[in-house]
Amino acid sequence: MRHRRIESIVDAVGHTPMVRLRSLERETPEVEIYLKLEYANPGGSVKDRPARQMMLDAIADGRLTKDRVLIDSTSGNTGVAYSLFGAALGYRVQLVMPENVSQARKDITRAFGTELVFSDPMEGSDGAIRHCKALVEAEPSHYFYPDQYSNASNPKAHFLGTGAEILEQVGDRITHFVTGLGTSGTMMGTTRRLKQHSRPITCVAVEPAQPFHGLEGLKHMGSSIVPPIFDPALPDELLPVETEDGWDMSDRLAADEGLHVGHSTGANVFGALTLARRIGRGCVVTLAPDRGDRYFAPLRWEKHYEW
């Protein structure tokens, strides 16, 4: 699919490759481990799928019109996706992010003409959610607020895309699926699709082991605003991963597999390996939500913090 000619960048989302992680399989010879490279999406992350779906569904039923500004709170990746599709489809985009998101994300989203609003870094992503809601409440007719945490089109994108593609790619072998929880859209939508498959597939949710963690993109549900789209009964298991284990696995994937990935990918793959060791035999699939270059820290002479 990836070599086809397309009419718009919006059509380039999905159909991402899946790569086998041979260096990890050496530790678990009877288990195949696959990583689906969601960073191959045009905006560089898994969030292209839900952003595209939320926008197209809202355009189709008239919630998103050209006289409204699309606004949402985001840790960055969804914001990059909204910005890209907003530019391609001709809609204005405004994003609320915690002030301390990486400079790369601020620069990328601004490059598409998006306007950024910063929320208090001490309040994290939940602070961005509250700030965004306040802006929308003040001027409801000015905005279209998809609210990725409560929008059914978010998991739907993964039901139609991610889940279906995984079955096309390894439907004959997959026994386990593992992925981390942010909005939980990936876990919810993909799991619902995999559970329809004729053979049973165990679906495991990775979550940061601690409320105060460094796995960007992932949420510790127990200490956060729980997204309305999250159904705690859907995952077969919740697997806690420590930040250090996720970070070390990201480094290992770069060195041993040529995969320079973000820390949530490290956590996902650490979760997949933990599971592979435990089951001893089978086929485990997980996702790489984004690349490592989104997280490069600014060098001393480059940085400029305004808060």
Place this chain on the structure above:
Amino acid sequence: MSITVRIPTPLRTLTEGEDEVSVEGGNVAQVIDALEAAHPGLKDRLVDDKGVRRFVNLYANDEDIRFLDGLETPLADGDTLSIIPAIAGG
């Protein structure tokens, strides 16, 4: 030497919900020890036996202590130490 420490949401369970606490200390390491004495459990979240945990961001006023003197970074009366959380889902 009273230092104001800004506490992010996920650590406020350890500070009885307070978003700011004041402790005494002449540098970052001393402030972390004083924090631990007042709010047991906090130190472990911030440092391990190798120093500040890799994913933890500590700012002395507006500067990342990685670019200053790390745990030895001096703090003076009225300074602020901020503990900045990572960006969660979405």
